[in-house]
Amino acid sequence: MERWFVQRRKSKVLELADRQLTLAIDTVTELENSISATSKKNVDDAKKYIEKLFRKEEEIDSLRRTIFEESTRGSLPLNDREDLMHLVKRLDVMADHVKDAGRNVLLLLEVSVPKGLWDVYSEMAKDLVECARALRVSIEKLGSDPMEARTLSEKVDQVEKRVDEKHLTIKGILLKSDKEVTPSTLLILKDLVESMEEVADSCDDTADYVRVLTITREAS
Secondary structure (H helix, E strand, C coil), rough: HHHHHHHHHHHHHHHHHHHHHHHHHHHHHHHHHHHHHHHCHHHHHHHHHHHHHHHHHHHHHHHHHHHHHHHHHCCCHHHHHHHHHHHHHHHHHHHHHHHHHHHHHHCCCCCCCCCCHHHHHHHHHHHHHHHHHHHHHEEEEEEECHHHHHHHHHHHHHHHHHHHHHHHHHHHHHCCCCCCCHHHHHHHHHHHHHHHHHHHHHHHHEEEEHHHHHHHHHHH
């Protein structure tokens, strides 16, 4: 009976971690949806996506606390528990940056921004989704195929570089948009692109950790 309870608790922790991973990727998708809707002037839809993003980010925070508590009571080996905690923390940080980006989009819904600008942000957001999805599959492959997990983590790095390039492109566009956009709006647009870059950086940071874990998995 004791063994049954131990296994159940271990399964629960891993299920919670998988739920957190799913939600973290979902927040990035909701951000991309909100920016796409904004570029098409579908303000109501954009607000709905942002609200969903906020709700999911709150659940991620709650899951992080629950996972920490459950893992201390469970039977996961120390190394596995530490690895899981590092991944959970990194995903939480990524979701925090997504939330910051969502807040900026919400503020920008009330002001005039050229569609061309939104289109560039939308392209950057699509890259973020690709980055996050590659990260998810990479993490999922850790237990079954470390080599594939490593390959996918390297794809995250490649997409992150594209996001960096778009980050610089958008900043260059903002420098030339002072006649079309008010200074206060430019400031929020700058905050938005920087928050989006932070999402990509957090994603890449997590992928770096996945690469470290692939080495330990191969060695064991």
